[in-house]
Amino acid sequence: MPIPAEHSHRFVYHFSHIDNLPGLLHLGLLAKNHAQFPRKHRSIAAEGIQDRRARMVVPCGPGGCVHDYVPLYFGSVSPMLLGVINAKNVDQYDILYFEFPIDLIERADAVFTGASANTMVPPAFYSEPEDLAKLDWAAIDSRKWGNPDDGFRHRRMAELLLHGQLPVAAATRCVVWNDAAKKRVEAIVGTNPFPRLDFQDPRNRPHWFTNFATGGSSSLVKGPKEIAGVFHAACGYVEEHAGSHTKTAKYKNLKHLLEGLRADFGCLPHTAELIGLRSENGMHRRTVDIHSKDVVEELLLLEEYAALGRKHQMLTEIAAYLHDIGKGPRARWDDNGGLQKVDPDHPVGAMPMMAQILTEHVATVTASSARTLLKLVCYHDLVGDVLGRGRDEQQIIDVADNVEELDMLFAIGKADVTALTPRWWDEESAERLYGRCVEAIKSASED
Known part of the structure; x- marks a missing residue:
């Protein structure tokens, strides 16, 4: 089934630390359980959810568990990133946002969820593009930093899961914090195939959490x-x-x-x-x-x-x-x-x-x-x-x-x-x- 027309213009998102870029150039985005997943990968995910994702069964598509898949979000403003920033575990200017076209969902090894796949009770899993209509798009498209309740927050983080591996060159663009971050990426990438480097358009698809007191020029934390x-x-x-x-x-x-x-x-x-x-x-x-x-x-x-x-x-x-x-x-x-x-x-x-x-x-x-x-x-x-x-x-x-x-x-x-x-x-x-x-x-x- 084709992607419903009202969603065909959308993107899906994966963010990673710049320290991982050399590995991403070599192997692409890898599932946690992939045999080549690097030991020195700089994870920014909350450790408390990893055990749940490792055990959570995927009931459709290729099956297996969530850690057999590369995760991407449907929303560009991620509560997970906000949590990582508030924990003071990363500098936001070190984060790279990879944007992919939503038509990845048409891959035979793709499944998606109605909420984040990190809760004690698993979310709904889907494998047919027509089921995109079942997602809470008001939550996914929310640009607010806060959430009215925990359920809304998890629905904002609905995921597209791709089995095994995804090359970074398949992204439409890589969004970076500022020009200094762009130069750092360019120095690492060299002549390797890589998506277009770009900055966020906060009026269209915002990504970062910035400090309004500084005019949005610095990280929230x-x-x-x-x-x-x-x-x-x-x-x-x-x-x-x-x-x-x-x-x-x-x-x-x-x-x-x-x-x-x-x-x-x-x-x-x-x-x-x-x-x-x-x-x-x-x-x-x-x-x-x-x-x-x-x-x-x-x-x-x-x-x-x-x-x-x-x-x-x-x-x-x-x-x-x-x-x-x-x-x-x-x-x-x-x-x-x-x-x-x-x-x-x-x-x-x-x-x-x-x-x-x-x-x-x-x-x-x-x-x-x-x-x-x-x-x-x-x-x-x-x-x-x-x-x-x-x-x-x-x-x-x-x-x-x-x-x-x-x-x-x-x-x-x-x-x-x-x-x-x-x-x-x-x-x-x-x-x-x-x-x-x-x-x-x-x-x-x-x-």
Whole structure:
């Protein structure tokens, strides 16, 4: 049966990390179970759904299971990509979107679903193009980032599944983030056959999740490389400008800064901005200043804190006081009735503020102490995100230069989580994660 005329103009989409491009040029898109599927493939899929896809039976077409097929989405705006971005597992500019004509559905080895094939209860499977009429096209074509319910979100992610293999040259175009990404792709592709490189048309077929506050020029949430870039820039700034305000700085050193914070949370302009600042996030029932002091109180009670050396205790306590300054200034939220919106970038957003504090408000600070303090604030959410939000644990190993820094990251992460809701911190999972990180860090130091 031919594709219904009302759907014949459509495309289907597969996105992948640029690190996979050399393999894609050589072998094309491969099913997870394909004999040649590369071991070093950079997966951006949520690990929690892989077991379900490996077991989910495909009841029509060539049969087998979902992992026997190359997956493509009917919709260009993918809730899965949004989830990956919010987990801070990828930098969005590293994502390549391959657009294929919908007539791939006419292949004998093609099947498609009415919803994402990653749920406990399998979706409906189809093999006849006429059954495209059964899909929820209002959901698939939605350009909104949110979803009214979970069922709608899964119907948005209806999939076309192609058995075995699909050459990337069969795509009509490859959509890239910007001109810099285009140049990177061109350098890798060389003279190999490849679809036309293009940028998204946000009015026609949008793909990316961008930050409207920057005019759509940056990612909605910064990924690992962007975060690291901002962190290193802040470290460089402090190293260059430390001690430049010795005559005007309010605090002689970090010890005096901590004493000032203990006596008056609002002793810095950056912390004063947080006093009375309420959040529209229902999980944050207390104002940002009260939450920050709650985190300090939790930290001081932890065994993990007690096990730290005196200097590391000081740095971790200062970081606990300052960890949420990136949620300010208050003027950011004037258009939202003064309520602070959920801001996944607030840890990295604190870096310019931290650089200012360490150069203008503290007279003297060593480069090593500044770097550690910047790291604790920039990555205070890292351990909690790995345990509870699907963030890649390799990021902890990449961030912590030694076991001492790992100990501090776990201490501030645990204090931040338990200050909100103690039951969110899974001690057994945390201990296993800590053990794996220690082993990896020690192994790296021995190489």
